[in-house]
Amino acid sequence: MRFTLNIWRQNGPDEKGRFVTYEAHDVSSGMSFLEMLDSVNQGLIAKGEEPVAFEQDCREGICGSCSLVINGIPHGPDRGITSCQLYMRRFSDGAVITIEPWRARAFPIIKDLVVDRRALDRIMQAGGYISVHTGGAVDGNVLLISKDQAETAMDAASCIGCGACVAACKNASAMLFVAAKVSHLALLPQGKPERTRRVKTMLEAMDREGFGSCGNQNECEAVCPKRISVRFIARFNREYLRAGIVESGLPAEPESPHAEST
Amino acid sequence: MMKLDPKIPPGPLETKWDRRRFSEKLVSPTNKRKITVIVVGTGLAGASAASTLGQLGYQVECFCFQDSPRRAHSIAAQGGINAAKNYQDDGDSVGRLFYDTIKGGDFRSREANVYRLAQVSTQIIDQCVALGIPFAREYGGQLANRSFGGVQVSRTFYCRGQTGQQLLLGAYSALCWQIDRGQVIMRPRTEMLDLVVVDGRARGIVVRDLVTGRLSVQTAHAVVLATGGYSNVYYLSTNASGSNVTATYRAWKQGAAFANPCFTQIHPTAIPPGDACQAKLTLMSESLRNDGRLWVPKMARDQRSSEDIPEAERDYFLERRYPRFGNLAPRDLASRAVKAVCDEGRGVGPGGHGVYLDFADVIAQQGVDVVRERYGNLFDMYQRITGEDAYRVPMRIYPAPHYTMGGLWVDYNLMSTIPGLFVIGEANFADHGANRLGASSLMQGLADGYFILPYTISHYLATVALSLIRDDHKESRAALRRVTSRISRLLNSKGYRTAASFHREVGKLLWNHCGMSRNAEGLKSALTAIPLLREEFWRNVMVPGSGEVFNQELEYAGRVADYLEFAELLCHDALHREESCGAHFREEYQRDEGEPQRDDGRFAHVAAWESREGESPILHKEPLAFEFVQPTTRSYQ
Ligand SMILES: Cc1cc2nc3c(=O)[nH]c(=O)nc-3n(C[C@H](O)[C@H](O)[C@H](O)COP(=O)(O)OP(=O)(O)OC[C@H]3O[C@@H](n4cnc5c(N)ncnc54)[C@H](O)[C@@H]3O)c2cc1C
């Protein structure tokens, strides 16, 4: 197979970028999208030209490094996968493919297709944890957690932090990312003591980092490689409301643990 | 002269660790604030260590090469983590986990280390639950378990097929807390390229900021390496593409002994390699062997498709060779059995590099829905990569380099032969002997980082008087010069071959001569070929761009240069070990039918190698004494 690639090239955060066209020859249908890019790069390097910079590590859809907008869609045309899990058999021979970086105010471009996503780490540092010291934890079976509750927490916790949700959002909001973490921890008894503070500090950090607000368009869910549901954004909103009530001194209603574990 | 003192506490096995902890000196809280510790790596080992040291009040400087600490290679672990909780009441205990691990390692690890690992395993689970890790649960709300590779109890805790991800995100969240508190300074996209040793003690590292390309020296009172394993020396492996040997290899060059480098684990169930451009091998979880049956045609070069081969003409080779364990035989035995049938010309798929992993029986007995529920995501992944539907045709699998038991030598306190240099997680050699059992690496990484290192490093820091050293100390400047000259050599070579082409070549050489089975002749030929390849690399490698910018090809070429040196050490070690044990199989040393022949008389030792500039490395031996278990022939037949 062969392809024509329009790839975004940009030397640094303050440089002007542009599309450059490359031809990919001798591509086999069993090659992954990143292997196809590798082979283009091998050709460039052998000629002494600078290869296209792109991010990758695990190449099996779990580390969240790879981050390509392929033909306008973060992680490409298929749902529920990352760029590294896309295979060339998905494209027809001779196709023209456009490849761009994540685009968002909070993600400045470092080079070509590589962006700076440290803003997501800073949101996590603002409260995406349970403050528990090492040692002295009680036996793991002391607090029972229903299977449904654990599974729902796991659905939220499976976020890989790639930032596709931000790249897909018109407002470049990180709402799905934040909501997934807030929900994961709020669903578990261990995360409850800090839930009021957590939801506020994480939201504040998101605003501070220059992410937009949620416009309820659900593009985030559509591109999420782990298919994280926008229901968690609804849960986040309830958590936020609850935090407001708690802080105002009114009693927050006792929660029924199973009500939402669908 | 290098001295190997394992510093194992005397006395009964059960109380060694307690007594060591009690006799350790402590650092006072006010002094802790004045002490800086460097942690390189943010996988399970590094993140758990850095966060715990931060909690204790040390100033921690933490580094990783990815853009975020959460992306360390540990994230990819699928299957689970072991712990001797005995929640299933199926006869498990600390003693049994200890015995399984030491036997699984073919009696090439230290009793005291392995016992301690089994002891702290239970605390790990409690800690992880407290951190909010959503482990799988039973309907009654209790933690669920499954059984995993080569053991007969159910002691593996898991989060669907993403256990490594969840454990790492837990350790990462603990790290985030300490970063928020200012106890840990996190520097992602920063690569360690050398070690600074002052007056015989590790006092700092040279790092390259991968965004700006700037080199700098970071000094500290102690250095912890948690930089993972070196399976990528084989080019194709199940590891993330950034995993490398650079940090540990550079430390070796500065005087840290490297132990048992030839103990490399080849995992039996990965998707077979396809074409030449393939960049990595994808692991299919070992759990598939609980229900899938491995087979090949009885006849060599059988061209029929799987459904045309009648039952009587199929060889279920693991069931035949290991009737007691069948398809669940341990990794090293399973991988070699696969290789053996492929070498006989009975392999299936492109190039004959593959065997069938067949689910037809379990689908017939329990229905396709049961199989889909258990393994649906793995079947989907297989289909995405190969384009084949494993519900209808058997999967094809082939062994792949996966984990490295070897690593920098450490004593019981996890300190290397360079005082002040500690090594944890897959980067050290300590606990798995010649073969690692499934679900025990995550356990070891977290044991080292949460529960062992924080004690032992405190003792070191409490008992040495260290003056402050400056970033421009003469040893720092020397280290910086070493790195600078290496980088300019890479950039100035301006040849015509890519670093990847050399990586592929050295990987192939090792796979052929120092892979699943080895012999003296092959190893010697590799030892002749590697220096030639290295020479060609320095003459002909092409690295475009410059050093003072973001340059991924430069990062990669530097790692390949280290593989080209390290490969030689691997072969030296494999050549010296004239026995077959665990994952190390020397063709000259086998009993009937390819069963490994261990030689406890000559080789019940840890082989620790010392580096010498421009000459072959020197071998030192740490004898392994077995006081509490009797080394037996590891029979799974
Ligand atoms: C596909 C797969 C599945 C697995 N499944 C399981 C399982 O189910 N159960 C189990 O127990 N084990 C499993 N393992 C093994 C296990 O995942 C690893 O052994 C373990 O995670 C290693 O952890 P670590 O903390 O030692 O190192 P890693 O997680 O490899 O982390 C290394 C860290 O060091 C950093 N680093 C490396 N070099 C440098 C440098 N020069 N400068 C700066 N930073 C550097 C990296 O950035 C990274 O942060 C699996 C392995 C693979 C490949």
Ligand code: FES
């Ligand atoms: S490279 Fe890790 S998710 Fe794609």
